[in-house]
Amino acid sequence: MAEIPGTGTELDRRTVLRRAAMAGLLATPAMGLLNACASGGDEGANTDTPSGEKSDTNPLGVDPKAPLEVVIFNGGLGTKYATDVHIPSYNKLFPESKVTFSQTEEIATVIQPRVNAGDPPDMINNSGSKLMDMGALVQAGQAQDLTELFAAPSVDIAGSTVKDTLVPGTVEQGQFNGKPYALNYAFTVFGLWYNSKLFAANNWTAPKTWAEFTALLDQIKGKGILPYSYAGANASYYQYLVILTSAAKIGGPDVLKNIDNLADGAWQAPAVKQAAQAWGEIGAKYGNKAHLGLKHTEVQLQQNQDKVAIYPSGSWLENEQAKDTPAGFEYAVMPVPSVTGSDAMPQTAIYAAAGEIYFVAAKGKNPRGGMEYLRHMLSKAGAQGFTKATKVLTVVKGATDGLTISPGLTSSDTMLKAAGADYFSYRFDTWYKKLDDEARAATNELMFSGGDAQKFCDRMQKAADAVKADSSIQKFTR
Amino acid sequence: MRHGKYPFIIGFLAVPVALYGTFVVAAYVQTFQLSFTSFRGFGAATYVGLDNFVRLWDDSQFWQALRNHAVLLIFLPLITIAIALVFAFLLNVGGGAKGGMQRGVWGSKFYRVVFFFPQLLALALVAVIFGRVYSPDGSGLINGLLNGGDDPILFLADQRWALWSILAVLIWQAVGFYVVLFSAGMGSVPQEIYEAAALDGATRVTLFFRVTIPLLWNTVQVAWVYLGIAAFDAFALVNIMTVDRGGPDGATMVLGMLIYRNIFDYSQYGYASAIGVVLFFLTLTFAALTLRVTRRDTVEM
Numbered sequence: 001m002a003e004i005p006g007t008g009t010e011l012d013r014r015t016v017l018r019r020a021a022m023a024g025l026l027a028t029p030a031m032g033l034l035n036a037c038a039s040g041g042d043e044g045a046n047t048d049t050p051s052g053e054k055s056d057t058n059p060l061g062v063d064p065k066a067p068l069e070v071v072i073f074n075g076g077l078g079t080k081y082a083t084d085v086h087i088p089s090y091n092k093l094f095p096e097s098k099v100t101f102s103q104t105e106e107i108a109t110v111i112q113p114r115v116n117a118g119d120p121p122d123m124i125n126n127s128g129s130k131l132m133d134m135g136a137l138v139q140a141g142q143a144q145d146l147t148e149l150f151a152a153p154s155v156d157i158a159g160s161t162v163k164d165t166l167v168p169g170t171v172e173q174g175q176f177n178g179k180p181y182a183l184n185y186a187f188t189v190f191g192l193w194y195n196s197k198l199f200a201a202n203n204w205t206a207p208k209t210w211a212e213f214t215a216l217l218d219q220i221k222g223k224g225i226l227p228y229s230y231a232g233a234n235a236s237y238y239q240y241l242v243i244l245t246s247a248a249k250i251g252g253p254d255v256l257k258n259i260d261n262l263a264d265g266a267w268q269a270p271a272v273k274q275a276a277q278a279w280g281e282i283g284a285k286y287g288n289k290a291h292l293g294l295k296h297t298e299v300q301l302q303q304n305q306d307k308v309a310i311y312p313s314g315s316w317l318e319n320e321q322a323k324d325t326p327a328g329f330e331y332a333v334m335p336v337p338s339v340t341g342s343d344a345m346p347q348t349a350i351y352a353a354a355g356e357i358y359f360v361a362a363k364g365k366n367p368r369g370g371m372e373y374l375r376h377m378l379s380k381a382g383a384q385g386f387t388k389a390t391k392v393l394t395v396v397k398g399a400t401d402g403l404t405i406s407p408g409l410t411s412s413d414t415m416l417k418a419a420g421a422d423y424f425s426y427r428f429d430t431w432y433k434k435l436d437d438e439a440r441a442a443t444n445e446l447m448f449s450g451g452d453a454q455k456f457c458d459r460m461q462k463a464a465d466a467v468k469a470d471s472s473i474q475k476f477t478r
Numbered sequence: 479m480r481h482g483k484y485p486f487i488i489g490f491l492a493v494p495v496a497l498y499g500t501f502v503v504a505a506y507v508q509t510f511q512l513s514f515t516s517f518r519g520f521g522a523a524t525y526v527g528l529d530n531f532v533r534l535w536d537d538s539q540f541w542q543a544l545r546n547h548a549v550l551l552i553f554l555p556l557i558t559i560a561i562a563l564v565f566a567f568l569l570n571v572g573g574g575a576k577g578g579m580q581r582g583v584w585g586s587k588f589y590r591v592v593f594f595f596p597q598l599l600a601l602a603l604v605a606v607i608f609g610r611v612y613s614p615d616g617s618g619l620i621n622g623l624l625n626g627g628d629d630p631i632l633f634l635a636d637q638r639w640a641l642w643s644i645l646a647v648l649i650w651q652a653v654g655f656y657v658v659l660f661s662a663g664m665g666s667v668p669q670e671i672y673e674a675a676a677l678d679g680a681t682r683v684t685l686f687f688r689v690t691i692p693l694l695w696n697t698v699q700v701a702w703v704y705l706g707i708a709a710f711d712a713f714a715l716v717n718i719m720t721v722d723r724g725g726p727d728g729a730t731m732v733l734g735m736l737i738y739r740n741i742f743d744y745s746q747y748g749y750a751s752a753i754g755v756v757l758f759f760l761t762l763t764f765a766a767l768t769l770r771v772t773r774r775d776t777v778e779m
Contacts, residue, residue, distance in 0.1 A: 108742065112519060133519060133745035140521030232635065233721045293614035293635035293721060433743045441727045448635075472516055472533070472746070 051368065057093060059152040060372050067098040068369040071111060073127040074103040076320050077186070077356070077390045082125075085385030089155075089376040097369065106130040115142055120361035122370035126182070127356050134182055134357060135431065135474055143181040144360035149371045150180060155379035162378050168421075170395040173354045177476065183374050184354035185386075187393040188314040189333070189412045189423075190241055191350055196332035196407070198306050206334035208347045210278060213337040217286045220309045228282055229308045231299040232292035232444045237429065237436065239279075240443040242312040244426060245336045245351045246275035252344035253424040260428045261477050262468040267460040271344075273453050278339045280451020292448045304329055318408030319391040331408030333415055348418045353425035354395045431476045438463035506758070512751035519745045530752035540753070543731045546641055550648070550709035550732075551764070555702050558649050562656035562701070563694075565593060567686050569657065570664045571672065590661070594654040601651070605718035608647045609634075612719070635721050637729040644715050644730055652708065656701050663697035664690060699772045706764050710757060713738065733757045 051063040058064070070087065072079045079101075087099050102121075104110040108130045114120050115132075120142070126132055137143045150163040150171055157165050167187060174182035199205070202223065207213040217227035230239045248256050251271025258266035266272075291299060300317070302308045304324050311317075318331045325331070338347045358377065360370030376382050383396035384403070391409050393400065393416075404410060416423070429436040439460060446456045467473055513530055515523035534540050569582040569590055583589075596604065611619040612633035621630040633643040667690070675689050691698070713734030717723055723739070724731035733753055740750035 115520065130742060136518040136520050136745045139518065142520055232726075234723075236722065289632065290614035290630050290635070292726065293612070293632055437722075437739075437743070440722055441725055444722065444726060470533075472529070472749070 056153070058372075060148060060368050060375070062094065062097075062368045062372045063366070064094045065096045066366045066369055067100065068123070068366050068373060069100045069121040069364070070102075070123045070373060071107070071121045072101070072103045072125045073107050073131075074105050075128050076316050077392065079103045081386045081389040085389065086373065086377050086382055089379065089382055090373050093376075094369075094372075108132045115361065115363075118363060120364045122364040122366045123358065123360055123373045125356070125358050131357070134359070135176065135476070137359070138176045138181045139474065142362055144362040144367045144371065146174070146180045146183065146360065146371065146374070149183075149374055152375060155375055155382070157380050162375060165378065165380075165397055166395045167354070167397050169425075170354045172478070173425075173427075174357070174359075181359060183358045183377075184356060185358050185377060185394055186316075186354070186356035186390075187352065187395045188316065188355050189350055189352040189393070189416050190245065190312070190314045191333040191335050191412070191415060192242070192310050193303070193313050193317055193331055193333050193408075194310050195303070195306060195328075196330045196411070197328055198309070199332070206332075207337045209341070210337055210339050214282075214285075217282070217310075221286060225306065226288050226302075226308045227286040228310045229287060229291045229299055229302075230312055230447075231294050231296040232448060233295045235296035235299075236440040236443045236447075238296070238312045238314075239447060240439045241351060242336055243275050243279045243443065243446075244272075246278060246339050247272045248351075248424050249336065249343045249345045249347075249349050250274055250339055256424060256426040257478065259464070260426050260431070262428075262432075262464055262475070265461065267464055268457050272460075273457050275339060276446055276453035276456045277451070280446045280453055280456070283447030284451045287447060289448055292444055300324075315408070315412040316390075316392055318406060322391075331406075332411040333408065335415060335419070345422055348415075348420070349422035349424070350415060350419045351425055352416060352419070352423040427476070427478060432467045432473065434473075435460075435463055435467055509751045509754050509758075512748055513755045515748045515751075517747040517751075519741075519747050523748070526748070530749050531756075533749065534752055534756065539728055539731055539736060540733075542728045543733050543736050546730065546732055547710055547760075549641060550645060550712060551706055553645055554648055554652070554709045555705035557645075558652045558656060558705055559698060559701055561649070562653050562660055563686075563691070563698075565589075565653065565657045566660035566664060567682075567690055570661055571682070571685060571690065590657070593657045596651045597654040599651075601714045602718060604647060604651050605715045608643075608650075608715075609719050612643055634719060634730075635726060637726050640720060640726060640729045644712060644719065647715055647719075648708065648712060652705065656705075659697060659701060660694060663694045667693045695772075699769065702772065703765050703768050706768060707761055710761050710764070733760075 051066070052058055052061050054061040068090070070082065072082045083101060087101060091097065091099060100121075105128065107124070107126055107128055111120065111124055111126075112132055115137075126134060126137075134143070150161065150166075152162055154160045154162050154165050163171060170184060171180050173184045174180045176182075194206075202219075204216055204219065207216045220227040230236065244256060244259070247269070248271075251269060255266075255269055255271045258269065259272075299308060299311065300313075300321055301324055303311045304321060304326060306329075315333070318325075321331075335348055335350045358374060360367050360374065364370060377386070378394075378396055380396060380399050383394040383399035386392070386394050387400045387403075387409070388405060391406050393409070393413065400409075400413075429439070442456050442459045442463075445459075446452065468475075512523065514525055514527060516526045516529070517523035569586040571582070599607075610617070613619070614621060614630050614632050614635055616622050616630075618630070620633070624631070632639065634640050671689060671693070672685065675685055680688065711734055712732045716730050716732050716735050717738065720726075720730045724735045733756070737750045737753045737757070740746040740753065
């Protein structure tokens with residue numbers, strides 16, 4: 001790819017300045033520093049034009065010789081899926097391209113300065129607790145529009161575009177005000193997890209109605225096992241996810257849509273209050289106050305030791321606990337039981353969403369290559385490789401059909417198939433992080449100190465109204 | 479030598495001044511500048527005047543953090559200095575006079591090491607250790623000792639106790655340093671004064687209040703300022719130990735945590751800088767006030 005004249009020297013000047021500052025040779029160029037560190041990068045040219053020849057095997061017009069830089073977040077999913085599956089797949093098609101791979105546990109710390117300096121990697125896995133604010137990236141024009149990627153043909157599913165091969169809602173999940181800028185790759189299903197061997201040994205079955213649920217919790221309690229718990233110290237969002245799942249099942253998915261759109265009185269809806277009421281009672285009657293002070297790893301370990309029977313989580317749980325799971329423990333998952341007999345959605349309905357963001361830097365050196373890399377992630381082989389390495393499903397439809405990988409994965413796959421089209425999600429937690437924080441605190445209060453549903457709704461409504469009135473926060477709708 | 483003087487001085491100062499200018503002054507200036515913008519981490523910063531400070535005024539979390547700092551500001555210096563003074567006194571003077579020399583209690587050399595030990599541990603380690611000590615189930619050190627974890631005390635999970643639990647760790651960690659500081663101060667008190675006081679029949683308690691403290695006043699004053707500044711921090715412990723980082727429900731929220739969350743969770747760099755500016759002035763005001771209020775005539779020795 002030809003360097004656009006001017007950008008090269010511009011970068012060099014900055015690099016030199018940065019190094020000089022590092023060496024402490026620069027005295028106090030405070031304003032200069034601010035310009036270089038904080039607000040630089042906006043004049044960096046967008047190099048996005050197809051520079052290779054477009055063909056059936058190269059629909060995005062990637063320059064076959066251009067190097068590609070990929071950065072993967074090293075967390076619960078590891079990085080093997082990239083180094084062992086996706087990079088070889090890319091190199092098979094473009095053997096002359098040198099793919100540079102690196103990994104980090106802190107994406108923002110490592111990548112954000114590079115984005116601002118106008119030198120971002122081409123494809124970034126924006127994930128983990130230190131992920132970069134995707135809305136802010138889009139606002140600053142740093143993320144590549146992925147429309148062309150989704151319209152391109154699939155690598156190995158003949159006759160389909162990339163979009164056709166994905167589960168419905170995937171493209172929308174990465175849209176910011178109408179245009180796709182992020183690929184949410186991992187498909188996570190949420191439910192109540194339990195040890196199927198413990199259940200089988202006691203003749204317990206997964207409850208469908210609330211009466212069955214509480215009856216089961218009573219039986220478990222009788223056995224001296226803590227029936228239900230979650231980690232209050234750092235994972236209360238697992239619990240508010242379950243509360244809102246119940247709310248959506250009682251009142252339909254629009255309940256969540258209204259919450260996302262900051263509609264007036266969305267948190268005061270009868271369905272939300274009913275769900276909070278039901279779960280608050282579970283917390284008061286079957287929970288353990290001490291778990292407010294525990295972290296997710298501690299509660300999950302207690303479940304592995306059969307001290308906790310039922311635990312709310314997403315489908316990464318099995319992989320996360322792999323090394324602590326004893327032989328007598330097999331993960332299984334059930335949908336949240338129906339709260340009323342007249343719920344708007346069936347008992348099989350679940351919370352499921354595409355997550356784990358991958359995006360292409362718009363101002364990188366090889367944005368076409370970055371998009372092409374995503375196309376390889378979305379191939380059938382790429383998706384299978386990912387699921388085998390991580391035990392997490394991808395957004396590629398039916399990529400792992402017929403494969404048996406692990407009991408937990410089979411169980412979540414069964415639950416997803418049973419749900420059919422009845423799955424839903426919300427996005428307020430990533431759009432408005434402040435609301436997420438308030439929901440965590442309010443949930444802990446609801447579940448651990450007496451279960452006052454009205455107070456929960458009032459608190460959340462107040463916080464949502466405050467976010468709505470705050471002009472400094474960018475608003476999104478869906 | 480004369481005409482070589484300035485190049486020598488400049489050559490000597492250039493590097494430290496440049497380092498200080500780059501990493502301290504420039505960073506401060508940049509924070510002040512950012513506090514007037516709505517910068518979100520990417521792209522250009524837009525100036526919004528005093529908007530961030532107006533929002534801060536209405537931010538209930540900010541006020542809660544200030545209240546928490548007020549509690550720390552009162553009790554951290556008070557308790558730490560009190561404990562450190564007593565320990566230092568016992569280590570240096572508490573053993574009574576022997577052969578004309580004031581001595582510490584038996585084994586004072588050993589205790590000196592023990593007291594200083596927490597100071598050697600990184601704060602993050604201290605936080606993790608006390609996370610286990612306070613753990614709300616049977617695996618917690620304290621709750622495990624008390625009735626094996628049944629009906630546990632929720633140190634960090636109970637709004638009433640969370641801040642005090644953090645305060646206790648801060649004190650535990652700080653005491654050792656101030657014992658050493660006060661010991662050094664007591665070492666410089668001339669023996670004759672103690673001797674004269676002892677001849678006049680002063681008890682240990684009288685020695686402590688009438689001799690040691692007045693002569694140590696300068697050191698105590700410095701300790702007070704240091705501890706006050708530490709009370710404006712507490713970020714590491716709150717970040718690692720507390721429920722929901724600053725919870726439950728804001729009970730342990732501190733300004734450092736608020737800045738961190740605004741930058742890394744909400745991408746509100748401008749707003750976070752505004753909190754930083756407020757913190758800067760609070761610390762400065764506190765230090766100036768303390769030095770002013772506690773000013774006394776130094777006792778000539």
